[in-house]
Amino acid sequence: MNTDHIKGVIVPIITPIDKEERIDEVRMRRQVDFVIDGGLDGILAFGSNGEFYQVEEDEMERGLQIMIDQAAGRVPVYFGIGAINTKKCVRLAKMAAKYEIGGISVLQPMFLKPTEAELFAHFKAIADAVPDTPVLIYNNPGRVGYTLSAGLVERMAHMIPNIVGMKDTSGDMTQTEEFIRRNRDIGFKVFGGKDTLLYVSLCCGAVGGVCTAGNFMPELITAVYDRFMEGDLEGAKEAQFKVNPVRLAMDAASFPVAAKDMANLRGLDIGVPYLPSMPSHPAAYEHIKDAMEKSGLI
Numbered sequence: 001m002n003t004d005h006i007k008g009v010i011v012p013i014i015t016p017i018d019k020e021e022r023i024d025e026v027r028m029r030r031q032v033d034f035v036i037d038g039g040l041d042g043i044l045a046f047g048s049n050g051e052f053y054q055v056e057e058d059e060m061e062r063g064l065q066i067m068i069d070q071a072a073g074r075v076p077v078y079f080g081i082g083a084i085n086t087k088k089c090v091r092l093a094k095m096a097a098k099y100e101i102g103g104i105s106v107l108q109p110m111f112l113k114p115t116e117a118e119l120f121a122h123f124k125a126i127a128d129a130v131p132d133t134p135v136l137i138y139n140n141p142g143r144v145g146y147t148l149s150a151g152l153v154e155r156m157a158h159m160i161p162n163i164v165g166m167k168d169t170s171g172d173m174t175q176t177e178e179f180i181r182r183n184r185d186i187g188f189k190v191f192g193g194k195d196t197l198l199y200v201s202l203c204c205g206a207v208g209g210v211c212t213a214g215n216f217m218p219e220l221i222t223a224v225y226d227r228f229m230e231g232d233l234e235g236a237k238e239a240q241f242k243v244n245p246v247r248l249a250m251d252a253a254s255f256p257v258a259a260k261d262m263a264n265l266r267g268l269d270i271g272v273p274y275l276p277s278m279p280s281h282p283a284a285y286e287h288i289k290d291a292m293e294k295s296g297l298i
Contacts, residue, residue, distance in 0.1 A: 003134055003164045005076050005102055006189045007207040008041025009198075009225045011214030012049045012080070014259050015063065016270050021054075023063045027269060031215070032070040034268060038218025039226070041208065043067060044105060046080040048143065049212045049259045053082060054274035061095055068099055076102025078136070084109045086122050090129040103134035105167060105210075110144040116152045127160045137166035139179075140193065150178035157183045167210045169193030173200060180205040195221060195247045199240035202228045213247055216262040217297055220246070242295060249291035253280040258288060265289055265298055 013035060016027035035043060045067050046052035046060055055063070068077050079096035081104055083089045093104050106126055108119060127135045137156065141147035147170055156163050164187075168176045171194050180190045184205065191210050192201025198209040198221065213221040220243050228236035250258035256273060261280050263270040265288070272279055280288065292298045 001132070001134060001162060001164065003187070003189060005042075006134060006136070006165055009039075009208055009214060009218075009222050010042035010044050010078065010191065010210045011035045011040045011218070012044045012047025012210055012212055013067070014215050014263060014270055015046070015050045015055065017272070017274060021274055023055075023059055023066065024271065025066055027271065028063065028066050029070040031263075031268065031270065032067055035214055035218055036071065036074050038214065039222040040075060040214045040218055041225075042076045042078060042102060043071060044078045044080050044210060046082075047105065047138075047210065048080075048082075048107075048140065049215065049256050050080065051256060051274050052080050057092065057095070060092070064096060064099060064101075068101070073100075078102045078105055080105045080107070080138070081126070082107040082110070082138075084111060086125050089122070089126045093126050093130045093133070097130040097133045101133070103136055103164070104130065105136045105138045107138040107140060108144055108146075108148055113146060116149065119148065119152060120156060123156055123163065124160050127162050131162055133162060134164045135160075135162050136189070136191075137163060138169070138193075139166060140169040142169065142171070147172075147175065150175065150182055153179055154182040157186060157188045165189030165191065165207070167191040167193045169210075171197065173197065173204065176201060176206070177204050196240075196244050198224045198243075199228065199236050202236070212250075212259050213243060215259050216266050216268070217243070217246060217295075220295070220297075246291045246295050246297065249288045252284040252287040254284075258284075261285060261288055262292065265292055
C-alpha cells in the first residue's frame with residue numbers, strides 16, 4: 001500500500017453551514033481553496049473541528065463529495081470517523097472508500113470505557129471493511145476520556161495491514177515518542193495533533209501535524225513544517241513561537257467555536273457553529289482578536 005502522500009500539515013477543515021444547518025456548498029468550496037492556496041498538504045473532512053458529531057451521514061457524504069471535487073486532486077482528502085458504534089464506523093468507512101480519498105481517520109469510541117481487546121476488535125473491523133484504504137488511528141484522550149496505550153497501537157500497527165499511521169492529540173510527548181519508536185520499523189506514520197507541539201513532534205520523528213490553525217492561519221503553521229523540512233531548525237522553532245500565542249488564545253473560547261470565530265475574523269465568512277454551540281462571548285472574542293492583531297493576521 002502506497003503511503004507516500006501521508007505527510008505534511010493536514011487541516012481538520014471547518015464545516016460551514018446555512019441557517020438550516022446544512023453544509024453551505026459555496027462557503028465549503030471557498031474554504032477548501034483557502035487552505036490549499038495557503039500551502040496545506042491535505043484536508044481532513046469531519047475531524048473534531050469539523051464538528052463530525054453534529055453531521056448526519058447523508059450530509060457527511062455530500063460534504064465529502066464537495067471537498068473532493070473542489071480539491072480536484074491538488075491535495076489528498078481524508079475522511080474522519082468518530083462514531084461510537086462499530087457497525088456505524090464500518091458503514092461510514094465503506095461509504096468514504098467509494099471515493100478518491102487519501103485515507104480514513106478513526107477516533108477511539110468516546111463515552112465508553114472499552115478494554116484493549118474491545119478496542120483492537122473495533123479498529124480491526126473498520127480496517128478490514130476497507131482493506132485497500134489507508135487507516136489512521138486518532139488518539140484524543142482529552143475528548144474521549146482515555147488514551148490508547150503504546151502497546152495497543154503497536155499491536156494494531158503490526159497486525160492490521162492497512163492501519164498505517166495515527167494522529168496523537170494527547171499532548172504527552174513521551175507517548176508520542178513511544179508511538180513513533182515502537183513502530184518505526186514498519187514506516188508507521190505518526191502525526192502530531194497539537195498545533196503548539198508541531199515543531200517538537202517533527203523533532204521526534206513525526207511526519208507532520210493535523211493542525212486546526214490551518215483553517216485561519218495556514219501561512220504560519222505551514223512555515224513550521226516547511227522550514228523544518230528545509231533543515232532550518234531555528235527558523236522552524238521561531239515559526240512555532242509565532243503560532244503559539246494565537247493558538248493558545250483559542251482556549252478562552254468554548255470548543256469548537258474558536259476556529260470559526262478566527263476564520264471569520266480573517267474575513268473568510270465561515271458563519272456559526274452547529275447548535276448548541278454559539279459564537280464566542282465578547283471577552284473571549286476580544287482576546288482572540290487581540291492575539292490575531294498582534295500576530296499580524298488581521
